[in-house]
Amino acid sequence: MDDRPPPFDPLAGKYAADGFPGAFLRALARPAEYDLVTSVEAAGLSGDEIEFATLPSGDVIVDVEVGDADLSPLADAVEKELQPPYRVLARRNEGDLWVVAARQIDVVELAFSGGDGIELVAQEGGRTLRVDGEPWDGDIPELDAIGEEMGDDFVVQADRLDGDLWEVQASVL
Numbered sequence: 001m002d003d004r005p006p007p008f009d010p011l012a013g014k015y016a017a018d019g020f021p022g023a024f025l026r027a028l029a030r031p032a033e034y035d036l037v038t039s040v041e042a043a044g045l046s047g048d049e050i051e052f053a054t055l056p057s058g059d060v061i062v063d064v065e066v067g068d069a070d071l072s073p074l075a076d077a078v079e080k081e082l083q084p085p086y087r088v089l090a091r092r093n094e095g096d097l098w099v100v101a102a103r104q105i106d107v108v109e110l111a112f113s114g115g116d117g118i119e120l121v122a123q124e125g126g127r128t129l130r131v132d133g134e135p136w137d138g139d140i141p142e143l144d145a146i147g148e149e150m151g152d153d154f155v156v157q158a159d160r161l162d163g164d165l166w167e168v169q170a171s172v173l
Contacts, residue, residue, distance in 0.1 A: 034101040036081045041096050042073035048092040050074065053161055054084040056107055061161050078102040087167070106168045107161065110142055116160040118143065123153045123173050146170050 051064040052071060060071060074090050077100055085107045090100045112118070115132035120143045122128075129136045146168060147154040153173035158166040 034103045035086075036078060036100075036102045038077055038081075038100050039093065040073055040077040040090075040098045040100050042098050043096045045069045045071075045074075045092075045096075045098070050090040050098075051088065053087045053105060053167060055161065055165060056085050058084050074098065074100055085167075106170075108142060108146075108158070108166050108168050109164050110140070110158065110166045111164050112140060112166075114138070118156075118158040118166075120144065120147060120156040121154075121173075122147055125152075143168075 046069060049064055050062075050071065052060050052062045052074075054060055054075065060075065062071070074088060078086060078088060082102055082104055085105050086102050087105050088100060088102045090098045093099050114136065115134075117132050118136075118140065119130045120127070120140065129138070129140070143156045143158060147156045147170060150170055150172045154170060155173060156168065156170045158168045161167050
């Protein structure tokens with residue numbers, strides 16, 4: 001029997017609840033790339049790799065898939081441990097056995113039509129905004145607010161999921 005105490009978690013009790021902007025602190029607090037890794041039997045899926053994200057509503061946005069098979073066996077396995085929104089990478093192991101890695105994501109509604117990928121960097125009093133890899137002169141106040149919650153020096157990355165829904169990651173520099 002193992003009598004060692006569980007590892008100390010300095011962020012215990014401080015994980016963000018639903019709501020703005022606290023939800024974005026989860027991205028900083030999460031030390032691992034994935035929150036869940038599991039194996040799933042899923043017959044009828046084509047190809048060897050599937051990537052998708054779920055929205056807070058539970059709707060699935062597929063990034064990579066061969067065919068249009070029902071992905072619910074993969075999502076059901078993930079949702080035993082995680083609630084939407086989350087991102088999944090699944091790879092065929094052998095036959096109908098898939099290895100599924102999933103991580104929680106932060107999703108915001110952002111009315112922005114200038115591109116599909118945004119990076120905002122604030123460092124040492126300077127600010128750089130890039131849209132689809134190109135410099136952008138405008139402002140996106142919602143992303144500024146997310147970053148400013150982290151401090152003076154930060155990076156906020158946003159990738160369009162669907163329409164006005166964006167996956168957002170924020171980090172302190």
